[in-house]
Amino acid sequence: MNTLRSLLMGFAVVLAVAFLGACSESESEETVINFKIEGMTCNHCVENVTKAMQSVEGVDTAVVYFEEDSAVVHYSGQRPSDEALLKAVEKAGYGAELVSEAGAPDTK
Numbered sequence: 001m002n003t004l005r006s007l008l009m010g011f012a013v014v015l016a017v018a019f020l021g022a023c024s025e026s027e028s029e030e031t032v033i034n035f036k037i038e039g040m041t042c043n044h045c046v047e048n049v050t051k052a053m054q055s056v057e058g059v060d061t062a063v064v065y066f067e068e069d070s071a072v073v074h075y076s077g078q079r080p081s082d083e084a085l086l087k088a089v090e091k092a093g094y095g096a097e098l099v100s101e102a103g104a105p106d107t108k
């Protein structure tokens with residue numbers, strides 16, 4: 001009987017850990033902002049846009065996809081300003097548009 005009880009306890013602990021793990025995982029997925037980028041014609045453009053976005057306060061990394069004309073901005077603390085990101089890209093000479101969270105294409 002005691003064995004069964006400790007087995008059940010162990011199982012409950014495993015479940016709780018799995019649940020917490022799933023939660024923090026979905027939280028970290030929210031720390032991404034998707035953008036549509038216009039006007040990139042070569043890899044230098046990709047570099048320009050990447051640097052422009054990474055220069056914005058709060059941005060950890062910016063990953064720019066040339067083929068898809070898109071960019072994904074990663075951050076871990078406070079969300080960087082969308083406005084500042086759009087302006088930075090425009091200042092570098094490209095067009096930028098925020099992709100709405102709800103209508104974001106699944107790029108996984």
Ligand SMILES: [Cu+2]
Binds near residue numbers: 041042044
């Ligand atoms: Cu270029």
